[in-house]
Amino acid sequence: MISFIFKRLLQSVVVMLTVALIAFAMFRFVGDPVNNMVGQDTTDTERAALAESLGLNDPFIVQFGRFAFNAMRGDFGISYKYRRPVSELILERLSATLELSFVSAVLALGLGVPLGVYTALKSRGIISKGIMVLSLMGVSLPTFLIGILLILLFGVVLRWLPTFGRGDVVDIYGWWTTGFLTVSGLKSLILPSITLAIFQLTLIMRLVRAEMLEVLRTDFVKFARARGLPDRAVHFKHALKNTLVPVITITGLQLGALIAFAIITESVFQWPGMGLLFIQAVADVDIPIMAAYLVLIAFFFVVINMVVDILYYAVDPRLRADAAV
Amino acid sequence: MKLRTGLMVAVAAAALAVSAPAQAKTFKFAFQGDLSSLDPHSLNESFLLGTLGNIYEGLVLYDEQMNVIPGLAESWRITDNKDKPAGTEWEFKLRKGVKFHEGQDFTADDVIFTWQRAGSKGSDQKTRAGKISNITKVDDYTILVDTPAPNPILVRDLNFLYIMDKEWSEANGSTNATSATGDDKGNYANLNANGTGPFKVKSNQADVKTVMVRNDGYWKDIPSNVSQIDFTPIKEAATRVAALVSGELDLVYPVPVQDWQRLEESKGVNALAGPEARTIFFGMDQSRDELLYSNIKGKNPFKDIKVRQAMAHALNLDAIKQKVMRNAATPAGLMVAPQINGFNEALNLPYAYDPEKAKALLAEAGYPDGFEVTIDCPNNRYVNDEKICQAAASMWAKIGVKVDVLAQPKSKYFGKVLETGGYDTSFYLLGWTPGTMDSENVLSSLIACQNKETKTGLFNLGNYCNAKVTELAAAVGSETNQDKRNAMISEAFDILKKEYGYMPIHQQPLSWGVSDRVKVNQRADNILDYRYVVVK
Numbered sequence: 132m133i134s135f136i137f138k139r140l141l142q143s144v145v146v147m148l149t150v151a152l153i154a155f156a157m158f159r160f161v162g163d164p165v166n167n168m169v170g171q172d173t174t175d176t177e178r179a180a181l182a183e184s185l186g187l188n189d190p191f192i193v194q195f196g197r198f199a200f201n202a203m204r205g206d207f208g209i210s211y212k213y214r215r216p217v218s219e220l221i222l223e224r225l226s227a228t229l230e231l232s233f234v235s236a237v238l239a240l241g242l243g244v245p246l247g248v249y250t251a252l253k254s255r256g257i258i259s260k261g262i263m264v265l266s267l268m269g270v271s272l273p274t275f276l277i278g279i280l281l282i283l284l285f286g287v288v289l290r291w292l293p294t295f296g297r298g299d300v301v302d303i304y305g306w307w308t309t310g311f312l313t314v315s316g317l318k319s320l321i322l323p324s325i326t327l328a329i330f331q332l333t334l335i336m337r338l339v340r341a342e343m344l345e346v347l348r349t350d351f352v353k354f355a356r357a358r359g360l361p362d363r364a365v366h367f368k369h370a371l372k373n374t375l376v377p378v379i380t381i382t383g384l385q386l387g388a389l390i391a392f393a394i395i396t397e398s399v400f401q402w403p404g405m406g407l408l409f410i411q412a413v414a415d416v417d418i419p420i421m422a423a424y425l426v427l428i429a430f431f432f433v434v435i436n437m438v439v440d441i442l443y444y445a446v447d448p449r450l451r452a453d454a455a456v
Numbered sequence: 457m458k459l460r461t462g463l464m465v466a467v468a469a470a471a472l473a474v475s476a477p478a479q480a481k482t483f484k485f486a487f488q489g490d491l492s493s494l495d496p497h498s499l500n501e502s503f504l505l506g507t508l509g510n511i512y513e514g515l516v517l518y519d520e521q522m523n524v525i526p527g528l529a530e531s532w533r534i535t536d537n538k539d540k541p542a543g544t545e546w547e548f549k550l551r552k553g554v555k556f557h558e559g560q561d562f563t564a565d566d567v568i569f570t571w572q573r574a575g576s577k578g579s580d581q582k583t584r585a586g587k588i589s590n591i592t593k594v595d596d597y598t599i600l601v602d603t604p605a606p607n608p609i610l611v612r613d614l615n616f617l618y619i620m621d622k623e624w625s626e627a628n629g630s631t632n633a634t635s636a637t638g639d640d641k642g643n644y645a646n647l648n649a650n651g652t653g654p655f656k657v658k659s660n661q662a663d664v665k666t667v668m669v670r671n672d673g674y675w676k677d678i679p680s681n682v683s684q685i686d687f688t689p690i691k692e693a694a695t696r697v698a699a700l701v702s703g704e705l706d707l708v709y710p711v712p713v714q715d716w717q718r719l720e721e722s723k724g725v726n727a728l729a730g731p732e733a734r735t736i737f738f739g740m741d742q743s744r745d746e747l748l749y750s751n752i753k754g755k756n757p758f759k760d761i762k763v764r765q766a767m768a769h770a771l772n773l774d775a776i777k778q779k780v781m782r783n784a785a786t787p788a789g790l791m792v793a794p795q796i797n798g799f800n801e802a803l804n805l806p807y808a809y810d811p812e813k814a815k816a817l818l819a820e821a822g823y824p825d826g827f828e829v830t831i832d833c834p835n836n837r838y839v840n841d842e843k844i845c846q847a848a849a850s851m852w853a854k855i856g857v858k859v860d861v862l863a864q865p866k867s868k869y870f871g872k873v874l875e876t877g878g879y880d881t882s883f884y885l886l887g888w889t890p891g892t893m894d895s896e897n898v899l900s901s902l903i904a905c906q907n908k909e910t911k912t913g914l915f916n917l918g919n920y921c922n923a924k925v926t927e928l929a930a931a932v933g934s935e936t937n938q939d940k941r942n943a944m945i946s947e948a949f950d951i952l953k954k955e956y957g958y959m960p961i962h963q964q965p966l967s968w969g970v971s972d973r974v975k976v977n978q979r980a981d982n983i984l985d986y987r988y989v990v991v992k
Binding site: 165175177178179212213214215220223279282283286287290293294295296398399400401403407408410411414415416 | 486490492493498582634646647661662663664665688689690691692694695698699701702703704836865867875876908914
């Protein structure tokens with residue numbers, strides 16, 4: 132077990148370093164940050180001096196080394212645009228993104244799994260077929276479009292829900308802001324979290340359904356039935372449990388995706404999270420923010436993957452058996 | 457004594473009259489970008505300066521039509537001091553009794569301090585600070601300002617040079633402008649503000665929300681009855697428009713041109729589309745002996761005036777106006793808009809659309825089958841910038857010139873075509889608003905020959921170069937007689953036009969979406985002045 136975790140950790144470090152390198156290298160080609168920082172009347176000498184002081188004239192390897200070393204300490208430098216530490220900016224935005232992703236994950240899992248089970252059990256029912264058709268739309272419509280449609284319907288036509296932003300937020304511990312404690316905050320959460328959850332929801336639902344259908348055909352389910360166990364026990368104790376292995380893997384990855392894909396939802400709803408900060412940084416060629424964001428997202432993925440791997444290890448006895456050999 | 461009591465009563469009455477309608481009226485608006493700093497000397501950009509212009513103020517202000525009106529200076533004049541070169545010394549009488557938001561008095565020291573700070577390392581207002589070579593304090597409310605050369609439009613440059621309080625800046629370690637350097641964390645003034653303007657910053661969360669409240673002690677009567685302003689940046693155009701139509705916001709800008717009709721059809725909102733003072737134009741490389749991006753080797757076709765004429769006469773500006781800009785642009789024949797001083801109606805007639813003549817000219821110039829060239833074009837800077845390039849390319853294709861459109865985001869585009877990118881372009885589309893609202897800025901930046909020493913023509917990317925025009929541009933900069941000055945401006949523009957140095961396209965429209973509940977003034981430089989915002 133320990134050597135397994137150790138191996139995983141080592142892999143993670145390699146992954147992180149590679150991401151850092153790719154991210155850093157890529158940024159050298161997204162345009163000249165100096166141009167975005169100054170106005171049209173700034174002279175060439177002033178521009179050159181600025182490039183020098185930003186360290187843009189140093190060799191590539193020096194710039195990367197500096198970046199990697201500082202990143203390890205959580206220091207991603209000063210945002211070119213805001214002239215404030217990037218870590219501070221990201222921390223301010225973290226709560227917005229995590230709250231949105233959390234609500235979406237709860238929605239996706241809380242609805243996805245039961246719906247998947249239902250459509251598998253009643254696979255011939257009219258309701259199941261209706262759900263399947265709707266889910267196809269959920270998978271195929273782009274997030275951007277879903278967001279805009281929801282805004283148009285609930286924000287502009289019906290005027291029930293706000294079209295943008297987070298509403299009123301409450302500060303907790305000084306740095307974490309939450310929208311859970313105010314009415315406008317909760318109202319503001321509804322549309323973005325649905326938008327963000329829909330793809331994951333349909334994915335999880337279809338996955339659970341497919342797995343369920345397969346497991347229901349296996350011998351041990353037939354034996355369970357033969358033993359005279361009630362339907363509920365067969366479906367939920369035996370069948371569902373066995374479908375969970377792939378579902379955990381996918382869900383884990385999707386959780387990372389929820390945080391990463393929040394970019395689109397955040398920009399449609401002007402949700403003040405990290406994704407919005409990132410997209411704005413791309414437009415402004417604010418390299419420190421972009422670098423920090425990519426590294427952070429990679430970090431989330433790596434951590435989630437590790438947790439999933441360990442969970443796997445706990446859930447699936449076969450893995451433990453392999454390791455013993 | 458009696459008079460003073462009377463005055464106080466009048467002041468109290470006025471204060472009552474002003475405060476009575478201010479029953480917590482909140483004005484909410486969104487812009488596509490955000491307020492990146494509160495430091496008035498950190499970035500020379502329209503939105504930042506426009507917003508901070510409600511919190512800070514310069515010695516002069518702009519009225520609704522962008523005429524100069526007294527601000528923190530009550531009056532000014534050019535002195536007749538015989539010891540100084542003629543026209544280089546100004547006297548400013550400063551306004552008495554003005555207080556900063558935190559209670560400090562506004563005096564001559566603050567003006568001198570501001571000028572020094574604007575010239576400090578890291579300031580993006582160095583150009584404006586550089587228009588002044590020295591300031592002498594006569595008394596607390598009188599200063600003498602020296603300029604390096606006679607500068608008839610000095611006061612226009614002072615509009616955006618916002619006055620900061622000396623004591624406050626010193627007490628908070630903000631005597632230098634927040635610089636963009638990598639190791640500068642930004643100082644106190646980057647996140648806090650203390651100006652003399654009609655609004656104070658209540659809270660500012662970068663890129664999320666900025667709340668401003670009315671400064672009750674403001675020295676001037678203003679039309680606005682707003683007590684609080686909520687600004688939210690909304691990047692997505694569709695979200696911005698939806699937020700306006702849903703009634704959550706009172707004003708959003710910019711609105712995509714294709715959404716105008718939707719706004720007109722929606723209840724309670726309207727599109728506000730006045731002409732912007734920005735002129736959009738095509739420029740050509742007229743200095744290199746061989747174009748960087750063309751199939752013609754060994755020579756530069758754009759050096760031949762016949763080719764430039766052919767390109768200009770092949771353009772159908774009316775078609776661009778109708779098809780690309782939905783009739784909202786004003787085709788131009790001049791490099792400045794009507795709002796700019798020095799604009800000359802007689803010269804503003806666009807080059808006539810005449811493809812036959814263009815073809816003939818091209819054949820005369822030795823290119824009967826045309827040639828190929830690449831045009832650089834931004835795709836997120838001006839209204840429909842990429843579409844304009846594409847439409848123009850199809851027009852040039854009709855006379856046989858194959859123009860490849862290289863459209864890029866502004867950061868890439870500017871990095872390539874500007875001086876920092878080594879003017880790496882053969883043909884480009886650019887837009888320009890002179891910050892001073894005077895033709896001199898256009899002449900010296902865009903039209904005079906490139907010259908790094910005199911810092912003229914630095915944005916003349918294709919280096920159109922005519923000695924006489926350059927001379928005129930310099931003369932315009934120091935001529936104080938308005939009539940003579942305007943005659944020189946017209947002469948320079950006339951030469952430029954006859955030499956086909958640039959191809960002006962149009963003035964693009966401003967595009968705001970406004971709720972019927974509010975009345976705003978749309979300034980030609982796309983700046984929203986809260987002083988004129990009235991909530992019904």
